[in-house]
Amino acid sequence: MTLLQSGVETPENDSPQRDRAAVTHALLWRAAAILGAATAGILVLVVVLEAVSVDPVLAWDSMWNSTFGTWRNFGETLVRATPLLLVALTLIPSLRAGLYNIGAPGQIAAGGFVATALALQLGDQPRMVSIVICGFAAAAAGALVAAFPGYLKAQFGVNEIITTLAMNFIVISAIGWLLNGPFKGSYANLPQSDLVPDNAALPVLIPDTRAHYGLLIALAFVPLLWALDRSRTGYRLRVFGANPQLTRQARISRRRYLVGLMAFGGVGAGLSGWMQVVTIDHRLYTTVADPIGYAGLFVALLGGLTWFGCIIAAFLLGALLHGGDGLQVGANVSPEIVQVVLGLILLAYAIQRGRSATKEIRIPKRRSPWKRSKR
Amino acid sequence: METFEAVMSSAVRLMVPLLLAALGELISERAGVMNIGLEGFMTAGAFTAFAVIVGGWGVLPAILMAAVVAALVSSIMAVGAVWLRGNAILVGFALFVMVPGLANFLYVQKNNQDATPKLHIFTVPVLEKIPGIGKALFSENVFYWIALVLCVVVYLLFSRTQAGLTITATGHEPETVRKRGKDPRVVQTLAVLACGALAGLGGASLTLGAVGSYQPNIVDGRGLIVIAIVILGRWTVPGAIAGAFLIALLDAMKLRVSQDSDIPIQLLGALPWIVVILMLVASTRMRSSAPRTLTQ
Numbered sequence: 187m188t189l190l191q192s193g194v195e196t197p198e199n200d201s202p203q204r205d206r207a208a209v210t211h212a213l214l215w216r217a218a219a220i221l222g223a224a225t226a227g228i229l230v231l232v233v234v235l236e237a238v239s240v241d242p243v244l245a246w247d248s249m250w251n252s253t254f255g256t257w258r259n260f261g262e263t264l265v266r267a268t269p270l271l272l273v274a275l276t277l278i279p280s281l282r283a284g285l286y287n288i289g290a291p292g293q294i295a296a297g298g299f300v301a302t303a304l305a306l307q308l309g310d311q312p313r314m315v316s317i318v319i320c321g322f323a324a325a326a327a328g329a330l331v332a333a334f335p336g337y338l339k340a341q342f343g344v345n346e347i348i349t350t351l352a353m354n355f356i357v358i359s360a361i362g363w364l365l366n367g368p369f370k371g372s373y374a375n376l377p378q379s380d381l382v383p384d385n386a387a388l389p390v391l392i393p394d395t396r397a398h399y400g401l402l403i404a405l406a407f408v409p410l411l412w413a414l415d416r417s418r419t420g421y422r423l424r425v426f427g428a429n430p431q432l433t434r435q436a437r438i439s440r441r442r443y444l445v446g447l448m449a450f451g452g453v454g455a456g457l458s459g460w461m462q463v464v465t466i467d468h469r470l471y472t473t474v475a476d477p478i479g480y481a482g483l484f485v486a487l488l489g490g491l492t493w494f495g496c497i498i499a500a501f502l503l504g505a506l507l508h509g510g511d512g513l514q515v516g517a518n519v520s521p522e523i524v525q526v527v528l529g530l531i532l533l534a535y536a537i538q539r540g541r542s543a544t545k546e547i548r549i550p551k552r553r554s555p556w557k558r559s560k561r
Numbered sequence: 562m563e564t565f566e567a568v569m570s571s572a573v574r575l576m577v578p579l580l581l582a583a584l585g586e587l588i589s590e591r592a593g594v595m596n597i598g599l600e601g602f603m604t605a606g607a608f609t610a611f612a613v614i615v616g617g618w619g620v621l622p623a624i625l626m627a628a629v630v631a632a633l634v635s636s637i638m639a640v641g642a643v644w645l646r647g648n649a650i651l652v653g654f655a656l657f658v659m660v661p662g663l664a665n666f667l668y669v670q671k672n673n674q675d676a677t678p679k680l681h682i683f684t685v686p687v688l689e690k691i692p693g694i695g696k697a698l699f700s701e702n703v704f705y706w707i708a709l710v711l712c713v714v715v716y717l718l719f720s721r722t723q724a725g726l727t728i729t730a731t732g733h734e735p736e737t738v739r740k741r742g743k744d745p746r747v748v749q750t751l752a753v754l755a756c757g758a759l760a761g762l763g764g765a766s767l768t769l770g771a772v773g774s775y776q777p778n779i780v781d782g783r784g785l786i787v788i789a790i791v792i793l794g795r796w797t798v799p800g801a802i803a804g805a806f807l808i809a810l811l812d813a814m815k816l817r818v819s820q821d822s823d824i825p826i827q828l829l830g831a832l833p834w835i836v837v838i839l840m841l842v843a844s845t846r847m848r849s850s851a852p853r854t855l856t857q
């Protein structure tokens with residue numbers, strides 16, 4: 187057993203032949219598992235669709251059209267993929283340390299609320315001011331909501347899965363109260379806020395679509411993660427994830443890392459709440475987190491806790507989620523079916539990954555050309 | 562007095578689903594399987610009971626089918642977490658997302674909004690007359706009595722029988738169980754199936770007993786609350802009863818208080834969750850009797 191699960195090359199992996207055989211073997215297994223899971227998933231879907239007498243082909247057609255059919259629809263897919271990517275990327279460090287932050291909906295709602303409140307206050311301030319203030323505040327709000335379960339875990343050893351889930355319900359009830367009381371908009375007697383001024387919105391990235399600059403913000407986390415991985419903090423985090431006992435002996439504060447990791451996971455969620463309100467919805471609704479929900483976590487897991495995997499998984503799940511909305515319009519299938527798909531994916535992943543969900547399958551790393559080790 | 566009576570009787574009615582599911586989770590956690598998928602099992606039971614009764618098959622088949630279908634769903638958990646050695650928490654979370662999604666999908670697609678028929682109330686003749694608590698405790702529908710009987714059964718299972726001891730041993734030291742000639746995986750599978758059936762009954766009591774119809778997301782996080790109840794109840798039956806009653810009392814008071822005062826109902830909706838967090842924090846200070854192999 188090596189100290190770190192990844193990144194340390196053990197001697198038996200050094201010979202090139204064994205390397206190749208091991209890689210091929212691992213990749214084949216993985217491909218077989220994915221294919222098997224996909225086939226099983228599709229079969230289940232077809233059975234379910236037939237059970238409610240919907241033509242699966244029609245359903246597929248309307249899903250395809252609504253995701254990739256036109257340029258505008260493609261933009262919608264990106265709109266759905268952006269928050270998923272954000273949440274997934276910021277969740278990577280905590281998942282690597284074996285912390286499950288399932289509180290994305292609550293953190294999204296908190297970020298959305300703070301962004302709404304500030305955007306309404308700021309009113310007609312210049313666009314940059316409004317965007318920067320709202321964005322940072324939303325990130326802070328998401329981080330704060332996520333840090334609380336981290337603190338409880340560090341201080342009392344309370345299971346973070348249950349507390350983050352409980353926080354979802356608490357935050358969303360609080361938002362529900364705010365939108366029925368102090369923050370209720372003047373437009374109608376509905377639980378929604380006033381219209382957020384236009385200059386708080388992020389500019390559009392691709393013309394004629396709704397795809398916005400949030401995508402670039404999400405992608406900006408990739409170099410950040412890369413840098414974190416190579417910094418001292420990143421090294422300590424890897425030690426923390428691999429062997430908490432060792433962390434204690436090295437006098438690294440467990441509490442600080444627990445809280446910090448959880449808070450970082452909340453940053454992405456808070457930011458996506460902000461984007462959802464100021465750029466897409468333009469009002470705060472109690473359902474602000476519904477388009478994203480737990481899917482960010484799925485993206486992180488499916489992406490194998492790597493940034494590249496997350497980008498691909500976010501795009502695919504974004505397409506799936508938006509396609510689910512298309513189903514409603516095109517084939518009169520209610521979009522709840524997408525949840526079933528998500529569940530099936532996670533189920534396949536959980537079984538395939540085995541007991542240690544955060545350990546990666548050990549595919550020996552190819553040495554990068556610019557970091558050739560001295561032999 | 563009248564308010565007290567009303568709150569008590571709705572608290573007892575709301576307690577039954579929690580209690581049934583808590584008994585199931587208790588068995589499963591004692592065997593060392595953390596079952597986040599409880600929400601899914603309860604939804605499966607709730608939806609099945611609704612579908613069967615709306616299909617006109619009667620109450621008894623509805624209850625039985627709810628237990629059977631939820632046990633089938635829990636067999637996914639058993640296969641995934643016990644036999645294929647998947648990550649129990651993630652398998653449970655997958656069911657947590659998938660089953661309510663499927664139930665909502667089928668419900669919306671069929672769009673049947675019938676109410677379920679009223680259940681027969683069984684009454685204990687004399688005790689019913691006790692002022693205050695008599696109506697709440699001795700004049701209830703069939704699920705209440707099922708829950709009471711099952712409480713006694715599960716209590717006796719763990720305190721008096723070899724089987725209960727084996728389950729507890731599996732949670733603490735699976736190796737020892739193996740050496741004694743029993744397969745821990747079989748024990749865990751049976752425990753998970755029992756958990757599914759009990760949670761299914763809990764779900765059925767929610768649709769048929771407490772609510773009287775089905776609506777999307779009817780379970781609404783109760784599965785998670787139940788997990789917290791079991792942890793705070795220190796994996797014992799009396800603890801589960803006390804925890805379930807506490808949460809149900811809060812739920813019952815929520816409706817009352819918001820009628821009688823200015824405290825908005827949305828904030829009261831957060832109350833059970835705040836209590837759950839406090840319960841979890843408090844439980845870490847208690848003597849630990851947690852099954853040792855349980856991943857917490």
